[in-house]
Amino acid sequence: AQSVTQPDIHITVSEGASLELRCNYSYGATPYLFWYVQSPGQGLQLLLKYFSGDTLVQGIKGFEAEFKRSQSSFNLRKPSVHWSDAAEYFCAVGASGGSYIPTFGRGTSLIVHP
C-alpha cells in the first residue's frame, strides 16, 4: 500500500523568502506524485505532477518539485513566496498501476508573514 508523510504541519515564512515543503512517500514501484494546494473555501488545485522523465518538475504559480528516488522524497519549492501563497498544501502518491487513485498526506499549512 502507498502512503505519504508530510512531516511539517505548519510552515511560516516571510514574504519574499524561499520555501521548501517536505514530502516523503512509500510505494514499492515508481510512483506517480502530485502536489495540490487548497485555499479556504476553494477546491484542491493541482500545482504539479511527476510521472516519469525529468526529476525536476515545473508547475503553476512558480512552484517546482524534485523527485529523489533514493530518498523517497518529492519536496516542493518556490524561490520567492507571495502573501497569496498562504494555503494548505497536500502531497499525494498514486500507484503506477491500476486505478491511480491518489493517497494524500495530511497537509502542510503555509503561513506567510509580510
Place this chain on the structure above:
Amino acid sequence: DTGVSQDPRHKITKRGQNVTFRCDPISEHNRLYWYRQTLGQGPEFLTYFQNEAQLEKSRLLSDRFSAERPKGSFSTLEIQRTEQGDSAMYLCASSYRGGVNEQFFGPGTRLTVL
C-alpha cells in the same frame, strides 16, 4: 467549462438523519470521484465512477454510505443514519478518462452532524 460544482456547500443535520450531496462534474469528464476530508487531514478516497459504473466502492466508510451516478453525469452521495463522526468535508472530483489525467476538485460540502 464551469468547473466541478457541489451542492449544498454546507449541511447541518441532526444525528440519525439521512443526507444527500450532489456533485456536477466538468461536462466532458467521464470519471467522478468522492473523497472525505476531516480537519487536519488530507482527502481520503471513498469511491469512483467511470460513466455510470461504480468501479470501486470497497473504501466507502460503512454500509450507511452509498453513491450513485445514474446517467453518467451528476452523482449523489448519501449518508444514512448520520453519526457525529460523519462530520467532515465531502469532496468531489472529476477527470477525463482516468489514469494519470488530472482530477479537478469541487469546493466541497461541509457536513456538520449535531
